[in-house]
Amino acid sequence: MSGSFLGLSTNVWVIIAAALVTYATRFGGHAVVSRFKTISPRVNAALNAVPAAVLTTLVAPAAVFAGTAEALAVAVALIAGLRLPLLGMFAVGWVAIIAFRAAGL
């Protein structure tokens, strides 16, 4: 991309604009919710479900579409995660993905 405005390249302007809209998404949710004095039970239930729902979407497609080694590593990490604290399961999952990939899966 070429061109410039006020001495800055188009690239830099795009980056600045993108940074501003990104910050708006990070402040925006809170700005909207905090306008209400009280939060209804349904809205509260919805917001309480956000972490589990979002985290699931970051794991599930990766487990399903990435490949056999990745799917098996997630399964191993899941079992480990039910017994071990986070860093322990993280280590087990890491070893699992290396091992399954080394095995050519």
Added chain:
Amino acid sequence: MTMTRADYFAGLRNSAAVVVSASPFALLFGALAVKNGLSVGEAVLMSATLYAGASQMVGIELFGKQVAPWLIVFSIFAVNFRHVLYSASIGRHFGGMRFWQKAVSFFFLVDPQYAAAESRVERGLPITFAWFIGMGTGIFVCWVFGTWIGALFGGMITNPRALGVDFLLPIYFLGILLGFRTRSNFLPVVIAAALGSIVAFHLVGSPWHVSLGALFGIVVAVLLPPGDPAPVDAVVEPGR
């Protein structure tokens, strides 16, 4: 003051696993950004001001093609739209912060930061400004520095696949997710979000599967009768 210092370093410690998982992506981003026509400075500027990995990848993909500037900005906005959910949810626990502290904290609200913050809430610990920026600066410095190194030496990075580093973030997120398993309606929400995100990933594509899948899980949570609130002490140290 001592309390604040302790909180800051607790946050910094919590960032360690994320730093390990996210560094390869920072290097990869820097390398790809330069390959797609950005200068080293622009790549670093992008990491330091957007500070949002997935959307930065989408952005440089479009920089490489001759796409209208507004369309690049809009695409990045669309990819980052999920932060609205994070902000609405975690913002409820920013009560102890001054306005400027909230304003600074929201800048650092990336996926793993959000996940760790919610897991801290789940353990009954407060979200202090010191803890939040402790974790935030840990990830941020690694992200910006990694981008710079990647942009400088991009061509020299060999395939990180064999070391499995490209798959560490899903494993990390799975670990955090399991920390929420005593929360009411956990299983129905997870099953709905899993199915929703898999179908959305297949039909619509990334990154829309995050917002669409999450929305699916949230709708299920709203429709289900509210369960008993989970006892906080039943949680197995999710954020450690």
